[in-house]
Amino acid sequence: MMGDRWAGDGSRMAAALIGAILISLAAHVSVGQQTSADQTASPPQVDKPTDAKDILNLDLEQLANTPVTVPAGTSMAAEVTSVSRTAEPIARTPAAVYVVTNEMIRRCGARNVPEVLRTVPGVDVAQINASTWAISIRGFNGRFANKLLVQIDGVAIYSPLHSGVFWERDPVMLEDVERIEVIRGPGGSLWGNNAVNGVINIITKSSKDTKGVYADVGGGTEHRQFSNLRVGGQSGDVAYRVWGSNADDNCGYVPNPGDRAVDSYRYAQGGFRADWTPTREDTITCQGDFVDGRSGYQGYTAMMEQFTPSDFSRRTLMSRWAHQTDPDTDWAVQAYYYEPYGDSEQVRECNTNFDVDFQYHAKRNRHDIVWGCGYRNDNEELLFNLTSGGWQPPSPGITNLDTEKIPSYFFQDTITLVEDRLFFTAGSKFDHNNITNFEYQPSAKLAYTPDERTSWWGAITRAVRTPSLKERANTHEDLDSETLLSYEIGYRRQATERCFWELAVFYNRYNNLIATATMSAQGYANVGDADTYGFEYNTTYQVAPGWRLTGSYSFFIECLTVPMPYMYEFPAGANPRNMFYFQSGWDLGHDVTFDLMFRYVDSLAMGVQKYFVGDIRVAWRPTRRFEMSVVGQNLFDGRHYEFYDALGVKATEVKPGVYGMVSWRY
Amino acid sequence: MKRSLAHPPMPDTSLATSVQRGLWLRWTLVGLLAGAVLLAASSIALMAQEEEPPPLANREYPIKAAYLYQFGRYIEWPARTFPNAKAPFVIGVLEGDPTLPDLDRIAQSKTIQNRPIEIRRFPTPRAMQACHILFLPGSVPPESQSEVVRRLTGRGGLLVGESDDFLDLGGTIRFTVENNKVRIQVARKAAQREGLIISAKLLQVAHVVD
Numbered sequence: 001m002m003g004d005r006w007a008g009d010g011s012r013m014a015a016a017l018i019g020a021i022l023i024s025l026a027a028h029v030s031v032g033q034q035t036s037a038d039q040t041a042s043p044p045q046v047d048k049p050t051d052a053k054d055i056l057n058l059d060l061e062q063l064a065n066t067p068v069t070v071p072a073g074t075s076m077a078a079e080v081t082s083v084s085r086t087a088e089p090i091a092r093t094p095a096a097v098y099v100v101t102n103e104m105i106r107r108c109g110a111r112n113v114p115e116v117l118r119t120v121p122g123v124d125v126a127q128i129n130a131s132t133w134a135i136s137i138r139g140f141n142g143r144f145a146n147k148l149l150v151q152i153d154g155v156a157i158y159s160p161l162h163s164g165v166f167w168e169r170d171p172v173m174l175e176d177v178e179r180i181e182v183i184r185g186p187g188g189s190l191w192g193n194n195a196v197n198g199v200i201n202i203i204t205k206s207s208k209d210t211k212g213v214y215a216d217v218g219g220g221t222e223h224r225q226f227s228n229l230r231v232g233g234q235s236g237d238v239a240y241r242v243w244g245s246n247a248d249d250n251c252g253y254v255p256n257p258g259d260r261a262v263d264s265y266r267y268a269q270g271g272f273r274a275d276w277t278p279t280r281e282d283t284i285t286c287q288g289d290f291v292d293g294r295s296g297y298q299g300y301t302a303m304m305e306q307f308t309p310s311d312f313s314r315r316t317l318m319s320r321w322a323h324q325t326d327p328d329t330d331w332a333v334q335a336y337y338y339e340p341y342g343d344s345e346q347v348r349e350c351n352t353n354f355d356v357d358f359q360y361h362a363k364r365n366r367h368d369i370v371w372g373c374g375y376r377n378d379n380e381e382l383l384f385n386l387t388s389g390g391w392q393p394p395s396p397g398i399t400n401l402d403t404e405k406i407p408s409y410f411f412q413d414t415i416t417l418v419e420d421r422l423f424f425t426a427g428s429k430f431d432h433n434n435i436t437n438f439e440y441q442p443s444a445k446l447a448y449t450p451d452e453r454t455s456w457w458g459a460i461t462r463a464v465r466t467p468s469l470k471e472r473a474n475t476h477e478d479l480d481s482e483t484l485l486s487y488e489i490g491y492r493r494q495a496t497e498r499c500f501w502e503l504a505v506f507y508n509r510y511n512n513l514i515a516t517a518t519m520s521a522q523g524y525a526n527v528g529d530a531d532t533y534g535f536e537y538n539t540t541y542q543v544a545p546g547w548r549l550t551g552s553y554s555f556f557i558e559c560l561t562v563p564m565p566y567m568y569e570f571p572a573g574a575n576p577r578n579m580f581y582f583q584s585g586w587d588l589g590h591d592v593t594f595d596l597m598f599r600y601v602d603s604l605a606m607g608v609q610k611y612f613v614g615d616i617r618v619a620w621r622p623t624r625r626f627e628m629s630v631v632g633q634n635l636f637d638g639r640h641y642e643f644y645d646a647l648g649v650k651a652t653e654v655k656p657g658v659y660g661m662v663s664w665r666y
Numbered sequence: 667m668k669r670s671l672a673h674p675p676m677p678d679t680s681l682a683t684s685v686q687r688g689l690w691l692r693w694t695l696v697g698l699l700a701g702a703v704l705l706a707a708s709s710i711a712l713m714a715q716e717e718e719p720p721p722l723a724n725r726e727y728p729i730k731a732a733y734l735y736q737f738g739r740y741i742e743w744p745a746r747t748f749p750n751a752k753a754p755f756v757i758g759v760l761e762g763d764p765t766l767p768d769l770d771r772i773a774q775s776k777t778i779q780n781r782p783i784e785i786r787r788f789p790t791p792r793a794m795q796a797c798h799i800l801f802l803p804g805s806v807p808p809e810s811q812s813e814v815v816r817r818l819t820g821r822g823g824l825l826v827g828e829s830d831d832f833l834d835l836g837g838t839i840r841f842t843v844e845n846n847k848v849r850i851q852v853a854r855k856a857a858q859r860e861g862l863i864i865s866a867k868l869l870q871v872a873h874v875v876d
Binding site for chain 2: 420
């Protein structure tokens, strides 16, 4: 019974917390005597040396770019590339950015990108069912949250039909991810349309860093089975890797008798990457992958209903040439081809995207300038099997459904107003698309670093979301883009050598939001407005060399207005007001690491209850080559819904699960 | 193509009486409070212990030592500076110079142009003699600097310094710190005068002054 369940779970939860506190005190005593082995959880770092011995091995260009003073062992010096498209230290970044490193991914026990994103402050991750997710930042969550730009190595994974991300079509082999950079807030100025509320950049390792063999295999109750294999090597100037991956996830839970859960998810994936450095200044990268899978995104079928799963596949090929002319000048050109395909009983969708992008970066005197241009061509082919007439294209009279052609250009200058202290950034992206014609997305930002331990930043940005193909096909008027004017301010502080914290506050004003009048034949129109505001706080505290605490809290309020009879497809109340995350990671003796994570997500006004769950990971790594781990996910709160039925996808309950995994490295 | 919005599944709320909800809420708050208190308490306690600001890692000396080593790799010295094939490559610094520990590390593990590296220490600027690379830190007074430069010009050695007028005095390479990074200025004429051939790679990274 529900009542018993809550009482029982409540006391179990309290016991878990008390247990965690006791364990942590015990570990603190024992850990104090351990010397840090290579298991020590280190603060997020990109491959810049902080060790004096590493500096002696640098070459000339690296020496010219190595900062002289940095706060010892911290996150402020870590570099991010997503905010200005070039590497800059977090301390000077005028944006709310969070970096998840490869080590952090390993320690949290995630098996896919959405599970990793659960640990990022301000990212609302709701698992609709075993194969579909609703992920967004700062509101507007839904099956196809359309205000988030997600890229894997520069390839935007995105369906122009829905303006959203099919997370299940783009799995990533997590072992070879170097880092995931998450920007909360509009990144439109540099990355283009639809980066309205945030940008998620998944960056995989260069082939130079993945030489040798990596293999893992595992399985459990929810992640029923998975395996990964990668072989990497080097031949002359070319480093390369070839890899394959598969996973099979169990269905969620449906409470009603007679309903049958059908939302299982499985895929097989393979890919390659090659990095060629013909000269010291040039790096040419070529990578590609394909995935083939089946998802029962329907969720469940009621008694007497038939269900057929949906197949999906995707091919990607990307190539990039980066040239470093001198320590102050570099440019890069990239082209990619991205082709997802989905096949269900009623809809067949084939999408081919081609994109070319060029950027040029130069530092001259007090100016740090990046500019670039690009062209994207999205082609969409849809077939429906709704009537008895077999597979048909969409009805005639729907204009512009087929192809989007979008040339774009951007420019940004960061001006050092006061050396090492005050930086002003201004820039904009412009594009001409054949839907809304001309779009501009300017931004003005200020970063103030009074000393190496503190930074303030503020930003005012305009961003747009162009209407999706589905919206354009169902409207009786020309649709405009949705617009956002965002005001943000943030503060970062390396309070002591071990404690880092940051706060980001925002106020967003949206206009021309697209809503639909399903009751009448009017379709979509730009009739909505919204105000949202809130803040995100996160902190990292290295209590002892082998004990690290991480915590975050985010608060969000939304006021959406839309005139009758219209309503939003992502109703108000799809976003939690409060989210809280806490992780404690210990490096115990005998090569064992132990991570305990708690997540709290507030209720959704649409009828989804709040939940408070925990994840646990225990890993044993007796040699550099071999690791065993056991991970429990979604524990302590029983089964729970995280989202509701949306757009034909029926929600099932997320169940607590356990899996074990073994991995080898050579 | 419209998809109808299905209404959300109604979670089974009939049994969630206010009593059970209160219990759940209470435990949630206890849990959150305990976590917050633990975090706050330990951070306050440990912050109280560490009154000093966090140590700033200053990597100026290893960076300069690494540069001196790189100069050895990207410059050619006149043949007369090496008496024989086994003669070491000599880097000269003042005794007590903070770059010495890093220079010693480099000398132990690396070679320049297949020659072993010898780090020679001089007690005073006056005692300095010709070396393949001679480093004069900014702390040396200007008269001593110009004395050394005048005395050792023409011996085929690379004179590296830091003071503002080092290149005007006749030195070849000067370290500067810009934007928290160590950069170098190169006087090509001085290099030519010494018979040193600087590779394009090094010139690319440097700010060439003449």
